[in-house]
Amino acid sequence: MHASWRDAVLVVAVAPLAYYVTAILAALRFFRRERDRALPSYTPPVSLLKPVKGVDFAAYENFASFCRQDYPDYEILFATNDDADPAVSLVHRLAAEFPERHIRLFTGAAQIGANKKVNNLIALAREARHEILVLTDGDVRVGSNYLREVVAPFADGKTGAVTSFYRGVAEKSIGAELEAIGASSDFFAGVLVAEWKEGMTFALGASIATTKQWVGRIGGFEAIANMHSDDYELGHRIAKAGGEVLLSRESVWTMYPAQSPRGFWNHQVRWGRTVRLCRPLSYLGLIFTHGLPWAALAALVAPAKWISATYLIAYLVLRLVMAWTVGVWGVRDELLRRKLWLVPLRDAIYFAVWLASFASNRIHWGGEQFKMEKGQMVPAGQKSAAEAPAQRPS
Numbered sequence: 001m002h003a004s005w006r007d008a009v010l011v012v013a014v015a016p017l018a019y020y021v022t023a024i025l026a027a028l029r030f031f032r033r034e035r036d037r038a039l040p041s042y043t044p045p046v047s048l049l050k051p052v053k054g055v056d057f058a059a060y061e062n063f064a065s066f067c068r069q070d071y072p073d074y075e076i077l078f079a080t081n082d083d084a085d086p087a088v089s090l091v092h093r094l095a096a097e098f099p100e101r102h103i104r105l106f107t108g109a110a111q112i113g114a115n116k117k118v119n120n121l122i123a124l125a126r127e128a129r130h131e132i133l134v135l136t137d138g139d140v141r142v143g144s145n146y147l148r149e150v151v152a153p154f155a156d157g158k159t160g161a162v163t164s165f166y167r168g169v170a171e172k173s174i175g176a177e178l179e180a181i182g183a184s185s186d187f188f189a190g191v192l193v194a195e196w197k198e199g200m201t202f203a204l205g206a207s208i209a210t211t212k213q214w215v216g217r218i219g220g221f222e223a224i225a226n227m228h229s230d231d232y233e234l235g236h237r238i239a240k241a242g243g244e245v246l247l248s249r250e251s252v253w254t255m256y257p258a259q260s261p262r263g264f265w266n267h268q269v270r271w272g273r274t275v276r277l278c279r280p281l282s283y284l285g286l287i288f289t290h291g292l293p294w295a296a297l298a299a300l301v302a303p304a305k306w307i308s309a310t311y312l313i314a315y316l317v318l319r320l321v322m323a324w325t326v327g328v329w330g331v332r333d334e335l336l337r338r339k340l341w342l343v344p345l346r347d348a349i350y351f352a353v354w355l356a357s358f359a360s361n362r363i364h365w366g367g368e369q370f371k372m373e374k375g376q377m378v379p380a381g382q383k384s385a386a387e388a389p390a391q392r393p394s
Helices: 003-012 014-036 059-068 087-097 116-127 146-155 174-197 212-217 230-240 261-278 280-289 291-301 305-330 334-338 340-356
Strands: 046-051 074-080 102-107 132-136 159-170 207-211 244-256 362-365 368-373 376-379
Touching (some): 014 174, 014 244, 014 280, 059 087, 074 087, 074 116, 087 102, 102 116, 146 159, 146 207, 146 244, 159 334, 174 340, 261 280, 291 305, 305 334, 334 340
Parallel strands (some): 046 074, 046 132, 159 244
Antiparallel strands (some): 159 207, 362 368, 368 376
């Protein structure tokens, strides 16, 4: 390799290492600050909105965790797409076992947009009795102090949304474990760097607390009914409307079911593709955070063996320290603590996923295929507004 190209590779290969250091500092800054913070005692009535579809390997315990909240007044509203959903019987069982909780179930929400989850949120928001809305996915489990933690920041009227990190509970499957540790060891590092450098301008889907007032300011959930990344859009639009989006120190748990190799690959590519379409420049910039391929390339072109070894060792040490600081010490993810050694393998796979995500703007979701256009889902067989022929004036 020509010396100038070799030197360029060696310089660029330092960028991921600098990013790892930045993420470590961001995690130390955030979690030290938040763990020392005294939250106000603010416990207004809350409506918990839970759109669910099907059941996973821990569905009942996940649902029940919301009935065990140390919180004075709240209701839990479930919604499924139809009466035949397996979750329906679990909700009935929940209502029988926790009669002191206000639990209601709704089915058959009107189809406002392509995103069925958001269609259910629209119906639930209309039925909610309280101003504070807390949105969680069906595969989420929470601790008993969860509501107190995510609601308290709304004592400040500037707070528009509060969102939470999530720890993985994975079935015995290499794909499930790789997906879980990817979130806590890598994705959350990017979230913390963004929170430090530009402030939170998006939300994370496992848990979002907001208010009817802020949802109304962005046009209601109807405004994001065709968006795939409804969590990102909800937080982003609230931030654009002037609301502060906050990260909570209270993490939740989310389930990662066993997957086939093809299922794991398709899910990762779909997730990567949707992130790319939501934040294209940021996603393209991730090339400078992929430490493993840059370290390997630098090792190949380095003029001396000691330089090659330095890049590889620096990648391994800083990457694992970042994963531990963010995911184990910060988010307190026990799965990552046990499986820290899988991080380099996950990095190698995710670089291939990152490349594959540029191959198309189509995704498979909920058994259907969609084209993604400016974050919106358009059924694959349907022409978008831009493709539709112009109507002649009569």
